[in-house]
Amino acid sequence: PDELLADFLSGCVDFPPADADVAPLVLYEFGRLMDRFASTELRPDEAENLAADCRSMQELAWHRLHTGHWKDVPVFWRRLYARLAFIVVWLGQQQRQAADSQVGDERPARTPGRLRPRPAARHPLAQLAGLADRLHARLPAVPACPPCRCCPLAEATRDWPAASAGPARGRTVVRLTRPSLEEFGRLKEPVIVCGVMDHWPAMQRWDWRYLLDRWGHRTVPIEIGSRYTDDDWGQQLMPLSEFFSRFVAPRCAAAADSGPKACERLPCGYLAQHGLLDQLPDLASDTDVPDYCCLGDGEPDVNCWFGPPHTVSPCHQDPKPNLLCQVRGFKAVRLYPAEQSDRLYPVGGGHLLAGTSRIDVERPDLAEFPLFDGADELLALLGPGEALFIPAGWWHHVRSLSCSLSVSFWF
Ligand SMILES: O=C(O)CCC(=O)C(=O)O
Structure with a gap:
């Protein structure tokens, strides 16, 4: 020490x-x-x-x-x-x-x-x-939050939600239940892995009420803005309870009462890509590192992605393979192969956003980005208890369809 x-x-x-x-x-x-x-x-x-x-x-x-x-x-x-x-x-x-x-x-x-x-x-x-x-x-208790109404709505449709996530032309990713390590190690493209999180206490415990009761006063970094590629995007530190009351609760209510468009008109905050499990060891003990991560080098990088409905992570690629584990809520993910990068029009090298596509893949401008039309697209509708395997370098665009709690393991 x-x-x-x-x-x-x-x-x-x-x-x-x-x-x-x-x-x-x-x-x-x-x-x-x-x-x-x-x-x-x-x-x-x-x-x-x-x-x-x-x-x-x-x-x-x-x-x-x-x-x-x-x-x-x-x-x-x-x-x-x-x-x-x-x-x-x-x-x-x-x-x-x-x-x-x-x-x-x-x-x-x-x-x-x-x-x-x-x-x-x-x-x-x-x-x-x-x-x-x-x-x-x-410290004084944080006011109790109302039960979530946006998650049941998202669960009701198991089809690709074209109205909010844009029209899709791709095929659906395969679902596998607890593949063996050998089988997993041979995977060449994204799959949804079921059954790896069944034993996590988080599956029973995690919801906003639990998080706010235990950690509502803790300071967390919040990304403010619709997309990190926007000019007016920024970050702020605030208590978890403030994040919930300013961004999560209003957007959940708008999504449930008036639909995605009304929700998207409200300001967006996202607790994105933060090592919250290092910050809150008790929260970490509600989770477990999936066995598949042993196929990587050393300890995985673990990040939390907690947010309201209709957060958008613009299409980007990461250097390591990823298991994006969904604890609560739903996400619509579009994926494109690493070797088709020229069809994704990455932001130029050396830039802060290198590894991010210039295309809004939900509503692509094919006149400006004609090669995108030929990119192979895979679609994943990720729900609670499911882990999306994203091989290294695969491009991915993520939209939450309800409020959502996910943990990613880059390994
Ligand atoms: O869930 C999200 O919004 C983005 C997740 C992601 O990009 C990742 O885990 O690499």
Whole structure:
């Protein structure tokens, strides 16, 4: 854990030249704070001074984080802010523990208690996650949310929903129930795998009520805007409960009462491609890494995709194979082979959006993108308990048809 902690704390050293004026100085000061933090024992007054100095530097980082457009803020400031926040919380936690153990001690302490800033056994971030869960339980309850009305509607139609997801010319992907590892390893194109999530506690537990009760006050990154390719798209940090009340509940109600068009007119927020299971270890224990992921190299990258009806992930490709596991709600996915990239008109190399198609595949402009007409299209209507296997490099476009909770495993 000491090595992990050192790695984590020092991981903010690469800063882009934009900040070359101030960053070296800040980094030097941060190094001095780290030296104080790393000293084997800290008296309570030393710990308090260190926490105050960290807070001052955090304030500087906070200002930098809120200067200009978020896309232009060097990642250095985010990393620095996170590390300082870690030290402050860690010191506070240690101080409380020391105070608690002194209260329990029958003999009066002769010398001031000494604080050990170093973590004991588990990864420091996992320890903090546990602490956050305990603190959350003491906060006021988040108002209960109404039962979802958009999911039953989406379930009612098992056909491709052309009205919302656009006309389709492709064939439907095959469904397989728990194929053997050998069979799975031989797959050359997308399939829907059934039966791999049946034992996940998430299948029984996960809905918005459960998420908000347990983690409603936790801060999550939300993508704001209809598509990440749009100019007005951005990201905001907010509590999960705010995400639900601003984006999920209104869009669910509009989808249920007035249909997809009305839903799409409302602002869209999407908790997309976020390592929420690392942030909330208890949530992770409701899931399981599918056995098929052992066919990849090392640990899979696990991301959550939680959102309202009619989120759209524009057509793009990823370098790793994927199992997109659907816990709640429905998604309409269009897929195109990796080797047909020239028919998908990718955004030019070197661009932030490289690996993303320029085509709106739901309503393609064939005059502008004529080759797309010849692309092989596969269609997947993904429902609860189903996992979509997307081989590496396959292009995919994803629209949620109801509010939706999915977990992806890139392996
Ligand atoms: O579910 C989504 O919106 C997109 C998922 C995706 O693109 C992925 O898992 O790679």
